[in-house]
Amino acid sequence: MNLESSMTTAVLPNVIPNLDPALESIAKKVHDGQRLSLDDGWTLYTTKDLWTVLELAKMIRDRMHPGVAYYNINRHLNYSNVCALACKFCEFARKKGDQGEYTRDLEYIKEEGRKAAASGATELHIVGGLNPYLPFEYYTDMLRTLTEVAPSVHLKAFTAVELVHLARIAKVYKKDDTKSGVRWVLERLIDAGLGSLPGGGAEVFDDRVHREAFKTKIGAHEWLDVHLVAHELGLNTNCTMLYGHVDTRQERLRHMEILRRSQDQALHRLGYAGDADGYIAEGVPESAEITAPVITLSGEGAVLPSPYVQGAPLVDSYPPAGLGDPKDMQVAKPTSMAPREDSRLGGYYQTITPLPFFPDGSELEHLSGPAGVENLRTIAVSRLMLDNFPHVKAFWIMQSVSMAEVMLQAGADDLDGTVVWYDITKAVGDGTHQETTASDLIKAINEAGYEAVERDTLYRRVVRDRNMWGVERTQI
Ligand code: V47
Numbered sequence: 001m002n003l004e005s006s007m008t009t010a011v012l013p014n015v016i017p018n019l020d021p022a023l024e025s026i027a028k029k030v031h032d033g034q035r036l037s038l039d040d041g042w043t044l045y046t047t048k049d050l051w052t053v054l055e056l057a058k059m060i061r062d063r064m065h066p067g068v069a070y071y072n073i074n075r076h077l078n079y080s081n082v083c084a085l086a087c088k089f090c091e092f093a094r095k096k097g098d099q100g101e102y103t104r105d106l107e108y109i110k111e112e113g114r115k116a117a118a119s120g121a122t123e124l125h126i127v128g129g130l131n132p133y134l135p136f137e138y139y140t141d142m143l144r145t146l147t148e149v150a151p152s153v154h155l156k157a158f159t160a161v162e163l164v165h166l167a168r169i170a171k172v173y174k175k176d177d178t179k180s181g182v183r184w185v186l187e188r189l190i191d192a193g194l195g196s197l198p199g200g201g202a203e204v205f206d207d208r209v210h211r212e213a214f215k216t217k218i219g220a221h222e223w224l225d226v227h228l229v230a231h232e233l234g235l236n237t238n239c240t241m242l243y244g245h246v247d248t249r250q251e252r253l254r255h256m257e258i259l260r261r262s263q264d265q266a267l268h269r270l271g272y273a274g275d276a277d278g279y280i281a282e283g284v285p286e287s288a289e290i291t292a293p294v295i296t297l298s299g300e301g302a303v304l305p306s307p308y309v310q311g312a313p314l315v316d317s318y319p320p321a322g323l324g325d326p327k328d329m330q331v332a333k334p335t336s337m338a339p340r341e342d343s344r345l346g347g348y349y350q351t352i353t354p355l356p357f358f359p360d361g362s363e364l365e366h367l368s369g370p371a372g373v374e375n376l377r378t379i380a381v382s383r384l385m386l387d388n389f390p391h392v393k394a395f396w397i398m399q400s401v402s403m404a405e406v407m408l409q410a411g412a413d414d415l416d417g418t419v420v421w422y423d424i425t426k427a428v429g430d431g432t433h434q435e436t437t438a439s440d441l442i443k444a445i446n447e448a449g450y451e452a453v454e455r456d457t458l459y460r461r462v463v464r465d466r467n468m469w470g471v472e473r474t475q476i
Pocket of ligand 1: 089090091159197198199200201202203238239240242353355356357358359362395398416425
């Protein structure tokens with residue numbers, strides 16, 4: 001008997017008892033590229049039929065990025081761990097005078113820039129604590145210095161809460177008008193070399209969670225205001241969701257809902273048309289003033305927003321001046337970027353990165369934090385709910401490379417990155433050297449069944465002039 005042909009849908013429910021009929025209407029919506037409701041999200045989060053949830057997320061991910069998964073070559077730079085806040089989930093922050101407290105000077109930063117350029121990195125991801133002792137000029141000097149020593153490296157820097165802090169130290173912050181101060185700050189940072197914003201510090205947009213876990217940090221509406229201003233200025237930004245501490249799944253779903261409404265607004269500004277019919281966003285703070293129609297990108301044939309191309313290509317000379325002869329270097333020159341045909345200006349969220357909470361060393365150490373299945377499901381639910389986000393990132397530092405690889409089969413399309421040095425969370429003890437190689441990322445992507453595409457921060461394809469990693473592509 002041909003087993004395969006006998007496996008009709010009529011047989012499957014008997015053979016696989018966990019197939020959940022409640023997912024049928026959701027599957028239809030997903031197939032048709034329609035927006036899912038918060039109730040749908042709840043069903044996805046609670047059904048025993050995990051594999052169908054993963055399969056639906058994979059369907060969308062494959063529709064948006066057929067055959068490929070992305071990785072990037074980057075380095076992280078944490079300029080200071082001195083922080084005025086005391087968020088309960090954070091094991092990174094120190095007070096001045098505490099053991100292990102640091103603030104990097106410009107010489108250190110210059111050296112990090114040189115190392116990033118020499119290693120062939122296309123991105124520096126720069127974040128730090130809210131250091132009350134640094135003047136505003138420290139930040140512009142930092143960006144200018146890096147632009148000088150590493151002109152080929154994109155500077156993705158400063159989370160929303162850092163930018164509000166910068167507005168405060170520059171004395172341009174107004175309590176009843178976050179946007180104007182942040183605009184002032186961003187204009188100056190862009191002038192000094194800022195290329196985009198990372199997505200950190202969003203945590204979970206909910207008043208209760210905010211009160212219980214990070215009450216001195218900015219809340220949802222200020223975080224959203226900062227990203228809105230960045231989008232208006234043509235910057236692309238990312239966003240995150242730090243989950244698995246005092247939050248509930250309902251609160252995570254509302255967080256996703258708020259982000260996707262904020263993205264509706266960004267895409268609408270970029271000229272996307274949408275559907276406003278009777279859709280009421282649940283849980284979106286009124287102060288966010290989100291009035292855009294619903295815009296989905298998960299349907300068949302939807303056009304994803306394109307990375308912007310501002311004048312010069314990302315890498316116009318390699319290596320940057322003063323770094324010696326390229327033949328002595330370990331890396332190959334990125335020879336071309338291939339911007340997609342449509343070069344709209346930037347100004348939208350590129351990616352959501354769900355971040356599982358790491359309890360060790362934090363004030364919430366008594367909590368266990370989420371593990372594999374919850375993390376896998378959260379990636380899939382994020383892909384399905386955030387129908388207007390081009391990318392879902394699996395950050396291996398917090399997921400492990402092996403789990404991140406599995407996540408490529410469950411909604412994620414992007415592995416970030418080579419990282420090298422990371423101080424916010426540590427997988428083991430207090431080790432800040434946390435590095436993976438491009439060849440490990442490529443191997444993980446190939447093993448998951450995808451072609452590995454090196455991207456820059458704006459998701460443009462990076463092409464190098466030889467196979468710098470010496471990796472043979474594995475055919476699956
Ligand atoms: O903002 C803090 C979170 C974030 C813990 O935008 C914690 O491309 C887990 O934002 N356990 C930093 N998470 C990381 C981040 C990020 C990472 C990769 C890519 C991008 C991007 C952004 O980590 C913080 C905070 O939300 N965090 N403490 C903890 N104990």
